[in-house]
Amino acid sequence: MIGILNTFHQLAASGTAAVNSCGTGNCSIGIPTVGANNGSLTSILQIVFGIIGSVAVLIIVLAGLQLITSGGNPESAKKARETIIYAVAGLVIVVSAEIIVTFFLGKL
Numbered sequence: 001m002i003g004i005l006n007t008f009h010q011l012a013a014s015g016t017a018a019v020n021s022c023g024t025g026n027c028s029i030g031i032p033t034v035g036a037n038n039g040s041l042t043s044i045l046q047i048v049f050g051i052i053g054s055v056a057v058l059i060i061v062l063a064g065l066q067l068i069t070s071g072g073n074p075e076s077a078k079k080a081r082e083t084i085i086y087a088v089a090g091l092v093i094v095v096s097a098e099i100i101v102t103f104f105l106g107k108l
Contacts, residue, residue, distance in 0.1 A: 042105050049098040056091040060084055 067080035 042102060045101050045105075046098065049094055049101075052094045053091060056087050056094060059087040060091070063087060 063080045063083035067077055067084070070076040070080060
């Protein structure tokens, strides 16, 4: 770690730290760029939101089956109802997030 700090200090003192071709008037500090555009980012996020939404629907179905098979046990039925409520709330959040992200990425 000390060796890295010493090297950085030497580069900073010499005036050549992370500056490329400043003598030609084209000063760049080497900031990395990403080759992604709005279309690819939108596609990736739609896939992610689709997977999360599918998991939420699966949880709702499984909790519904648990509610049906609770056999009159009030604790099991209450747990299943709460699971359905939380999964529906999560599904609403995921759908809202997808709408918001798609709207703002369309504006860029």
